[in-house]
Amino acid sequence: MASIDIANIQKSYGVHPVLHDVDLNIRDGEFVVLVGPSGCGKSTLLRMIAGLESVTAGEIRIAGKRVNELAPKDRDIAMVFQSYALYPHMSVAKNMSYSLRLRKTPKERITAVVVGAAAKLGLEPLMERRPRALSGGQRQRVAMGRAIVRQPKAFLFDEPLSNLDARLREQMRAEIKKLHKDLGATSIYVTHDQIEAMTLADRIVAMNAGVVQQVGSPLDLYDRPANLFVAGFIGSPGMNFFEGTYHGGATPLFEIEGGVHIPLDAPAPLPEGAAATLGIRPEHVVLAGHGPQTLLATVDLVEPTGFGIILHLSLGRAGFKAFTNDRSFLTASGTIPVRFPTHQLHFFDGEGRRV
Amino acid sequence: MRVKPALLTMAHRLAILAYIAFALFPLFWLLKVAVTPNDLLYSEGIRLWPSRASLEHFDFVLRHSAFPVFFRNSLIVSGSTAVVVTILASLSGYALSRFRFRGKYWLVTLMLLTQMFPLVMLVAPIFKILSPLGLTNSLTGLVIVYTAFNVPFATFLMQSFFDGIPRDLEEAAMIDGATQFVAFRQIILPLTLPGIAATLGFVFTAAWSELLFSLMLISGNEQATFPVGLLSFVSKFSVDFGQMMAAGVLALIPACLFFLLIQRYLVQGLTAGAVKG
Numbered sequence: 001m002a003s004i005d006i007a008n009i010q011k012s013y014g015v016h017p018v019l020h021d022v023d024l025n026i027r028d029g030e031f032v033v034l035v036g037p038s039g040c041g042k043s044t045l046l047r048m049i050a051g052l053e054s055v056t057a058g059e060i061r062i063a064g065k066r067v068n069e070l071a072p073k074d075r076d077i078a079m080v081f082q083s084y085a086l087y088p089h090m091s092v093a094k095n096m097s098y099s100l101r102l103r104k105t106p107k108e109r110i111t112a113v114v115v116g117a118a119a120k121l122g123l124e125p126l127m128e129r130r131p132r133a134l135s136g137g138q139r140q141r142v143a144m145g146r147a148i149v150r151q152p153k154a155f156l157f158d159e160p161l162s163n164l165d166a167r168l169r170e171q172m173r174a175e176i177k178k179l180h181k182d183l184g185a186t187s188i189y190v191t192h193d194q195i196e197a198m199t200l201a202d203r204i205v206a207m208n209a210g211v212v213q214q215v216g217s218p219l220d221l222y223d224r225p226a227n228l229f230v231a232g233f234i235g236s237p238g239m240n241f242f243e244g245t246y247h248g249g250a251t252p253l254f255e256i257e258g259g260v261h262i263p264l265d266a267p268a269p270l271p272e273g274a275a276a277t278l279g280i281r282p283e284h285v286v287l288a289g290h291g292p293q294t295l296l297a298t299v300d301l302v303e304p305t306g307f308g309i310i311l312h313l314s315l316g317r318a319g320f321k322a323f324t325n326d327r328s329f330l331t332a333s334g335t336i337p338v339r340f341p342t343h344q345l346h347f348f349d350g351e352g353r354r355v
Numbered sequence: 356m357r358v359k360p361a362l363l364t365m366a367h368r369l370a371i372l373a374y375i376a377f378a379l380f381p382l383f384w385l386l387k388v389a390v391t392p393n394d395l396l397y398s399e400g401i402r403l404w405p406s407r408a409s410l411e412h413f414d415f416v417l418r419h420s421a422f423p424v425f426f427r428n429s430l431i432v433s434g435s436t437a438v439v440v441t442i443l444a445s446l447s448g449y450a451l452s453r454f455r456f457r458g459k460y461w462l463v464t465l466m467l468l469t470q471m472f473p474l475v476m477l478v479a480p481i482f483k484i485l486s487p488l489g490l491t492n493s494l495t496g497l498v499i500v501y502t503a504f505n506v507p508f509a510t511f512l513m514q515s516f517f518d519g520i521p522r523d524l525e526e527a528a529m530i531d532g533a534t535q536f537v538a539f540r541q542i543i544l545p546l547t548l549p550g551i552a553a554t555l556g557f558v559f560t561a562a563w564s565e566l567l568f569s570l571m572l573i574s575g576n577e578q579a580t581f582p583v584g585l586l587s588f589v590s591k592f593s594v595d596f597g598q599m600m601a602a603g604v605l606a607l608i609p610a611c612l613f614f615l616l617i618q619r620y621l622v623q624g625l626t627a628g629a630v631k632g
Contacts, residue, residue, distance in 0.1 A: 052526050072529040079530045085523035089545045099531035146531070 002063030002153040002186055003028045004049065009058035011044055011210075018044055019210045022058075026188065031180050033189045035197040036207035036233070042190045045207075046156050049188065051075050062153055073102075078147035082159040084139045086131035086146075093118075093127040096145045117145045120179075137168045144179065154186040161196065173199055194234050198222070206230045228352035231279050237310055239346070240285070240320035242278045246270040246347075254278050258316025263293050265342045269355050276355070277348040282310065284344035285322035287329065289337050296335045304330060313338065382607075389413070389600035396597060412601035421576045422602050425584030430609060432494050432569075432580055433562040436501040440509050440558045441551055447506070448513025449539060453522070466507040474504070478571045491572050497580070500572070501562045509554050516550030517543065552620035560610055581606050 004026040011019040019041045026032050034042040047053040049060055051072035060067050067075050078099075086095050093114055100110045118124050121141045131139055140160060147155055157176075161169045177200055180187055191197055197204050198218045206213045206221060206229070214226040225231035231239045244256035249272075252264040262278065270276055300319065301312035309329050311322045313336075322338065329336075347355045388396070389412055391405040399405060416422045450456075451463065481500060482491060490496030520543055528538035544551075566582040573579050576587065581602070588599040 050526075050530055052529070071534070072526070073532045073534065075530075077530065079527070081523045081527060083521060083523045085521065085527035087524065087528070087542055098528070102532040102537070146527075150531075 004154055004186060004188070005059075005061040005064075006045075006049070007059045007061070009045070009048065009060065010056045011041070011048060011053065012056050017210060019048075019056075022212055024205060024212070024215065026186060029184045029186055031187045031189065031200060031202045032205060033191060033197040033201035033203075034205045034207060035191055035194060036213075038192055039209075040207045041210040042192075042205075042207050043158055046079075046158055046188060046190045049154075050077060050079050050156050076150075076153045077156055078150050078152040078154075079156040079158065080140075080143045080147050080160045082162055084131070084143040084163075086139055086142055088131055091128050091130060092123060092134070092142050092145075095131065095142055096149050099146070099150050113149045114145075117149045120148070120182075121145050121175075136164050137172065140164060140168075140172055141175075144176070148179070148183065152185070154188065157187065157189040157191075159191055160189075162191070162193070169196075176200060194236065198234070204234075206233060208233075224354070225279075225346065226354050228277060228279075228348050231346060231348070231354075235281060237282050237321050237323060239279045239281050242315075242318055242320070244276070244278065246272070246274050246276055248272045256315065257318050260295070260316040260318070262295065262315075262340055264345070265293065268345075268347050270347060270349070275350050277352070279346035279348065280320075280340050280344055282321040282323040284341065285313075285320070286339040286341060287311070287322055287324055287326070287336060289339040293339050294337045295339070297338045298335050299332045302330060302332060385600050385603050385607075388596055389604045391597060393597055412597040413605070416598050416601045416605065420598065420602070421579075421587065422581070422584060422605070424576060425579050425581040425602075426605070428494060428578060429563060429580040429582075429606070432497050432501065433559050435494075435498045436505065436562040437555045437559040439498065439502050440505045441513075441554045443502070443506050444509035444513045444554055445544070445547070445551065447510045449517050449543070451510065451514045452517035453525075466510065469504075469507050474567055478567065481568070482571060485572065492574055492578055494578055496572055497569055500568050501558075501565060505558045505561060509558055512554050512557065513547070513550055516547050516553075520546050549620040552617035556614060556617050559613055563606075563610055 004024075006022055006024040006026075009019060009022040010017065022041075022045060024032075034045060036042050044053055048055055049062075051067065051070060055068045062075060062077070087098065090098065096114050096117060097110045100113065105113075114127075115124075118127060121144060123138070123141055123145055126134060126138060126142075131142065134142065140163075143160065160176075161172050164172060173196060176189075180200075189196075189200060201218050203215060204218055204221050205215050208229045214221055214230045216224075221230055221234050225234060225239075228241070232241070242254070242256040242262070244254050244262075246268055247253050247255060248267050248270075252267045254262040254264060254268070254276075256262060256278070268276075295315060297313040297315050297320075299311060300314055303310040303312065308323055308325045309327065311324065311329060311332060313320055313322055315338075349355050387404060390408040390410065391399075392407060392409045392411060395405050395407060451459070485491050485496050485500070488496075490499065524542050524546070525533075525535070525538040528542045529535065533541065564582060565580075569580045569583050570586075573583060576584070579587075585599055585602055585606075588595045588602065
């Protein structure tokens with residue numbers, strides 16, 4: 001177990017910068033998830049920590065020791081690949097013991113550790129099989145087993161669940177979380193799936209275009225997104241955004257496209273007449289009410305998900321979504337009253353920063 | 356509706372059959388002449404099989420001609436060439452597949468360039484180079500020449516096999532604690548066995564049937580390989596077809612055996628190389 005410190009890391013391929021000044025301190029035993037759309041540099045960052053990519057500038061320290069120039073084999077970290085990367089010509093047992101055999105670990109110890117890991121992952125009946133003869137979920141488990149037998153300083157996961165079907169992904173997600181609880185090992189997990197990020201992480205690092213957008217606990221990012229990118233990326237269905245102008249005064253309001261006024265019951269921290277973006281999560285839209293705070297929205301589409309209902313609505317020309325568990329909305333049509341509680345609103349300035 | 360596909364399939368099969376017959380007929384004729392006794396060779400006219408078959412030509416070739424020497428020489432030259440080329444090509448193919456280095460583009464271009472010249476053009480210069488080194492009329496000289504000519508193509512062949520193996524595998528091995536070379540030896544090479552077999556087979560047969568250089572660089576029976584040796588059955592006044600064909604049949608055996616051994620990998624290897632994205 002060890003802490004991992006990333007100080008002002010930069011990476012460029014030739015003249016193309018892919019990571020800009022990434023700064024991150026990962027505590028011993030912490031589970032950190034790097035999340036972002038594809039091409040945001042999260043995998044590159046993980047591979048730099050693993051030693052599979054060179055560092056253009058900055059410093060990476062594992063357990064306080066600079067590792068920039070260290071070969072992957074000398075960093076004492078384990079990695080689970082998206083493709084699993086199991087050795088096709090070796091049995092499950094051989095796959096799991098490969099790292100220990102390379103380190104010339106005594107045979108009895110290898111057997112004990114591998115058997116222990118196999119028991120933990122439910123792999124005992126498969127030990128003599130080749131990877132080809134395993135299902136996706138089993139391969140995934142072997143890849144995890146290969147990582148845990150070593151008791152490395154840290155685990156790196158590179159989108160380990162994205163090749164699995166939805167059901168299995170959910171199951172493996174829970175297993176990874178349980179495993180982390182058992183082992184308490186420092187883990188860095190890369191994914192583009194915000195649900196994985198929310199469910200697994202102690203802390204989430206949201207990245208976009210090679211820049212860290214926000215670092216915080218999952219609920220931090222959900223409740224107080226630092227900018228439009230994080231607000232839009234975290235949460236499903238995603239946050240609704242309305243571009244418009246803020247008007248203060250005695251009855252503050254937010255005017256959106258088409259001249260629709262969204263009334264606010266408290267002033268927003270915006271200058272008068274400022275162009276801004278208003279955000280509200282679909283589950284925070286109140287689908288009832290009367291009085292001055294209430295607006296009439298047109299129902300465009302009703303999407304039942306079983307768990308709840310997603311209503312596609314519009315105010316003037318601006319479309320938005322609302323989420324409800326009330327099944328009476330299954331038959332909603334025409335116009336319905338909606339209300340945007342001011343304390344659930346997020347405001348972002350012209351640059352997309354939270355205000 | 357149902358008749359047409361059946362007819363098409365039939366036509367397809369027949370066409371394949373015709374091709375196979377066309378390709379195999381010379382081999383059949385080789386065998387037929389090899390087992391025809393001399394006295395029947397010219398007297399019976401053209402028949403698919405002689406009225407009396409015998410192994411006398413084989414007997415003569417094996418016991419009274421220099422053929423066993425040619426055969427041994429060929430085996431040494433082709434075997435060594437195949438092994439040396441495959442080792443060199445695995446290393447260089449791996450480098451081309453995995454590493455970025457200065458001058459890679461030019462190296463590849465240069466290697467392609469070597470494949471563009473007709474070999475006949477190179478006979479004189481090669482002779483000029485090998486002669487002062489004492490490598491003419493020697494099997495070692497032949498192995499060196501064959502190796503030089505086969506390495507570029509074999510390198511590209513091996514590179515395509517390495518390209519087909521995901522990089523993740525050796526990265527996983529390196530994280531598991533292997534150096535790049537150990538990862539290459541323990542993880543990548545075993546997975547490239549089909550490619551290695553294909554390369555071995557390709558180089559072996561190329562060297563086995565090479566005539567031009569062995570004819571030009573080797574004089575005398577002692578160091579001659581079997582394609583050159585076959586010519587010794589042509590004398591000033593006659594050609595001993597029976598013995599020549601018998602020698603030809605015998606020369607086919609190692610090539611056939613070799614392919615039989617590696618064919619399992621070969622089919623796998625050629626298709627693996629073919630579908631590489």
